[in-house]
Amino acid sequence: MAYRETEKMRNRKAEARKRIIECTYGCVADGGFRSAQITRIAACAGVATGTIYRHFESKEDLFAEIFRIATQREVDKVAEALSAEDNAVSRLEVALRQFAERALRGPVMAWSLIAEPVDPKVEEERLKFRRAYAQLFEQAIRDGIKEGCLPDQDARQSSTCLVGAIAESLVGPLSPAQADTAEQAETNDHNPLVNSIICFCMQGLTGTRR
Amino acid sequence: MAYRETEKMRNRKAEARKRIIECTYGCVADGGFRSAQITRIAACAGVATGTIYRHFESKEDLFAEIFRIATQREVDKVAEALSAEDNAVSRLEVALRQFAERALRGPVMAWSLIAEPVDPKVEEERLKFRRAYAQLFEQAIRDGIKEGCLPDQDARQSSTCLVGAIAESLVGPLSPAQADTAEQAETNDHNPLVNSIICFCMQGLTGTRR
DNA sequence: ATAAATAGTGAATCATTATTCATTCTTTGT
DNA sequence: ACAAAGAATGAATAATGATTCACTATTTAT
Numbered sequence: 267m268a269y270r271e272t273e274k275m276r277n278r279k280a281e282a283r284k285r286i287i288e289c290t291y292g293c294v295a296d297g298g299f300r301s302a303q304i305t306r307i308a309a310c311a312g313v314a315t316g317t318i319y320r321h322f323e324s325k326e327d328l329f330a331e332i333f334r335i336a337t338q339r340e341v342d343k344v345a346e347a348l349s350a351e352d353n354a355v356s357r358l359e360v361a362l363r364q365f366a367e368r369a370l371r372g373p374v375m376a377w378s379l380i381a382e383p384v385d386p387k388v389e390e391e392r393l394k395f396r397r398a399y400a401q402l403f404e405q406a407i408r409d410g411i412k413e414g415c416l417p418d419q420d421a422r423q424s425s426t427c428l429v430g431a432i433a434e435s436l437v438g439p440l441s442p443a444q445a446d447t448a449e450q451a452e453t454n455d456h457n458p459l460v461n462s463i464i465c466f467c468m469q470g471l472t473g474t475r476r
Numbered sequence: 477m478a479y480r481e482t483e484k485m486r487n488r489k490a491e492a493r494k495r496i497i498e499c500t501y502g503c504v505a506d507g508g509f510r511s512a513q514i515t516r517i518a519a520c521a522g523v524a525t526g527t528i529y530r531h532f533e534s535k536e537d538l539f540a541e542i543f544r545i546a547t548q549r550e551v552d553k554v555a556e557a558l559s560a561e562d563n564a565v566s567r568l569e570v571a572l573r574q575f576a577e578r579a580l581r582g583p584v585m586a587w588s589l590i591a592e593p594v595d596p597k598v599e600e601e602r603l604k605f606r607r608a609y610a611q612l613f614e615q616a617i618r619d620g621i622k623e624g625c626l627p628d629q630d631a632r633q634s635s636t637c638l639v640g641a642i643a644e645s646l647v648g649p650l651s652p653a654q655a656d657t658a659e660q661a662e663t664n665d666h667n668p669l670v671n672s673i674i675c676f677c678m679q680g681l682t683g684t685r686r
Numbered sequence: 687a688t689a690a691a692t693a694g695t696g697a698a699t700c701a702t703t704a705t706t707c708a709t710t711c712t713t714t715g716t
Numbered sequence: 717a718c719a720a721a722g723a724a725t726g727a728a729t730a731a732t733g734a735t736t737c738a739c740t741a742t743t744t745a746t
Contacts, residue, residue, distance in 0.1 A: 268689060268746075269742090270743095270744070270745080271692080271743095272744070275692085275744090278693095282693095282694095303732095303733065304733075308696095313694075313695085314694060316695055316696065316736075317693085317694055317696095319735070325734065325735090383599070389593070396644070396647075419672075419675070419676070423672035423673060423675075424672075424676050426641075426644055427641035427645060428641075429644055430641040430643055430645060431638075431640040431680070433640055433644060434636055434637065435637060435640060437606075437640075438636070459633075463633060466633060466680045467680070469681075470641070470680030473680065473683015478713090478716075478720040478721060479719095479720060479722055480715080480721080481721095482714070484713085485712095485713070488723095492724095513702095513703070515704095526725055526726065534704080535703090
């Protein structure tokens, strides 16, 4: 025997892998999954196209991983907002605002995560992503019901509606055609758009029954 | 001169066009846009692939038209529900139910219209489609505010949230993986899913302020 | 230094479909 | 019947971009 993988090599490979991931992330944040071709990613990462395939089974797998990473960041932020020491209604409100404002701040990535057409494996991740959000909200809603600050309701269904209402409200402002409009939001953190969305959502949660 | 387009020919061409549209509609309703390849559509319509291009500029154009037609049907149904003689709140509730129930009854088409990845030109139609719904709801909300049965609110924003909440709630049940679950709905018109969605939405609209 | 083992390369290949266009078939008016 | 005009055909082409793989380079242990 002559060659055996050594620490040094392992590190180098890990770095290359990391670089590929970062470049893919960058490409997606910049122009969506559509614009992230293997050739471009490879060039950006300073490796040959073939090298990508030493680190990932396929483009779909790479994309799925990028999606997971990007998603995790967002979900973590919302989870953080929901774990504050406060009543459920306030926590939900802060979390919803976090969700919407972050999306408006990174519109291309948000659009990719929410609405860009993607391949099946990535779409699968998207469903998980949405469910992850919904589950966080769902738990908070249950808390709220227990605390008595929310009326009894189908927590799962309400959480799904929350995700939908926010996502839909953002699709317009986020769609590539209107990136400029969204950019304004970057400099304006008292965004009336966000306020209206949250108003509807909070009413949906807290409103009295007819 | 020897040949000039005659009524008979115009009819025949119109029929061919109609047949192409119907077959495309059928393919989409059956397996989504993805499964509607030109070859298959042509075979189904009993014409050569080239013939498709005598009637439509491109596949995208054909799809965009199909999308418009399918959409119009749905939007019309909602518009109908909203034009009833009743107060705005009741009309909105009936319309929302119409929207959701029709989607569950034709899950593949609904999925294609709401969530299937499609090409840019078709995606454009989708945005219009969603806006068309939103506009209908928006007007009804304005009516409701005027009538006094809805509290003052940003009608446009609320309507967008309505569309989002419903669409999101349906994406899970509609996604191709779960076509079977949706089929149950076909035989069960007292669907609890629909009721929960509508409950949230109506609260979002009517709820008291905190 | 040498050889075994693995890593990296990138031009060539493959796969998928939409689209074209040279050709054939139909219709129409004389 | 004939020829002009247009309609229909579908095999061939084009375009795109992911993936492969024969080859070169590098690393390691002796």
